[in-house]
Ligand SMILES: Nc1ncnc2c1ncn2[C@@H]1O[C@H](COP(=O)(O)OP(=O)(O)OP(=O)(O)O)[C@@H](O)[C@H]1O
């Protein structure tokens with residue numbers, strides 16, 4: 001029994017079968033990569049998991065509760081956080097304020113009116129936010145407006161915002177896309193470190209095979225909306241069907 | 253101090269000083285000088301500065317922080333006025349019960365309108381609020397005549413119950429005996445300063461609610477609202493439901509509007525449906541944008557600016573222009589007056605419209621941005637280096 005069980009999920013966009021009979025069982029504490037060519041349905045699958053899309057059929061169980069029919073903010077409160085393909089951050093706010101929002105959300109739930117308290121009085125949360133920023137090496141950028149960050153830093157900020165919520169399951173949609181090689185390696189180290197330290201289950205979508213093989217304990221290959229194979233990285237590397245469908249061009 | 257940072261405390265103290273000294277500061281020209289008509293230090297106008305300042309401060313909590321542009325806030329202004337006049341009719345001319353009732357009723361009304369309108373965002377939200385406000389206007393104007401006295405407007409009649417009125421109670425609005433329309437005139441040299449009870453009553457309330465808005469801006473709630481303006485998607489995926497936050501902001505700003513409407517009726521014991529018309533809703537939008545949406549002080553400046561224009565520019569007529577330019581040769585004098593004519597008197601809207609366009613095009617952050625730029629030019633400070641504490645919105649005024 002995994003932390004996340006996806007059974008018989010189908011999703012059509014008009015005539016396009018974006019997801020077809022997807023079955024997935026993600027073990028607790030693992031790093032599970034989902035790979036596949038462009039348009040394979042990877043982001044669509046994540047959207048189903050976080051409540052952005054409702055599948056046509058099928059079930060999604062997280063820790064024994066169904067996530068289907070719940071609002072994205074409710075699913076987040078169950079313990080699922082998501083890093084987007086293009087970073088979703090509060091670009092008009094400072095880096096530090098960006099970090100505060102998930103801290104408040106974690107403590108207070110969906111809504112609490114703190115209209116008269118001052119932010120400076122929230123010592124514990126401030127400390128928590130600052131620690132997390134230090135962990136992703138962004139402490140010196142705390143006063144910067146988020147929109148002025150580099151692409152890599154925006155991703156790192158988004159990751160920090162997700163991590164500070166201490167999720168049970170972290171979904172990452174191409175966390176290193178658009179990053180320079182050095183930044184990519186930093187992110188790999190960061191994610192490995194986080195995984196070792198916090199015991200978070202991660203589902204990671206990635207095109208960069210270097211990243212996939214550096215992180216994943218298990219890999220599912222998705223093609224045209226359907227899982228082709230699921231196996232360990234070693235076996236995936238040599239798998240003929242995978243080579244044919246995907247790795248052929250990317251890692252041969 | 254007072255739960256504010258040192259910088260904010262200083263800022264608040266300056267605002268308090270300026271507000272209390274307004275009757276002197278707005279009277280810069282001696283009584284008999286040619287420029288005396290530009291003096292704004294008379295009670296009626298100063299009260300409007302304070303009242304519409306309150307209206308705009310509240311509107312800014314919604315629009316400036318969350319980006320939701322309401323075109324229906326005048327409805328709450330009207331509700332506030334009606335509440336106060338009803339309290340006059342039923343109880344007495346003491347303004348306190350009316351003010352309390354106005355804030356409560358406008359809050360409830362805002363809860364209803366906000367609950368429905370906030371199901372949509374962007375232009376649909378604006379249209380919904382506009383529709384509600386026009387409905388309220390029409391209800392007040394014709395349907396609910398028993399409550400609002402329709403076209404005539406609600407006022408106090410001698411046969412009203414006024415159960416709390418005893419012998420010797422003041423016969424016009426007062427606050428525990430302090431009569432609003434009484435004032436002390438003091439002559440110093442050629443200057444005349446008017447210190448009116450009504451103005452100071454409004455001014456003290458304005459300071460209190462300004463302080464309140466400062467606290468809201470700096471609170472976790474304030475950051476949440478700004479976060480909603482920037483990215484509702486991230487908000488949702490962070491476990492936060494934006495709706496209750498925007499609704500709370502809507503209700504708070506509705507209560508500010510109700511309070512402003514109540515004060516209008518506290519200065520002049522009348523309430524009419526025209527107060528709820530869409531032009532009044534539009535005016536507060538102009539005030540906020542003109543002054544600088546999302547800044548603390550901007551909306552107040554915008555309110556003052558517009559009310560000043562409305563009252564001072566509209567009074568300039570051709571005769572006054574002729575006296576100003578009498579030094580010019582006759583033909584030229586007539587020509588200048590002819591050119592300026594459309595911009596003065598009844599044409600003040602034209603001048604204001606042009607100014608508004610200039611501000612929106614060249615100073616998207618409003619008068620506050622202008623002020624900051626001038627200040628930085630004087631002090632030689634690099635604009636980019638210092639992050640503004642008042643959180644200017646990005647130049648692209650997003651209406652979310
Ligand atoms: N909202 C939508 N409406 C219609 N079609 C959609 C929608 N979202 C995705 N699709 C289509 O579904 C298919 C799967 O898209 P998806 O974004 O899940 O692919 P992906 O595997 O994430 O690809 P990439 O590697 O490029 O990110 C694509 O053909 C896409 O065009």
Ligand SMILES: [Mg+2]
Pocket residue numbers: 042043044085173
């Ligand atoms: Mg994708």
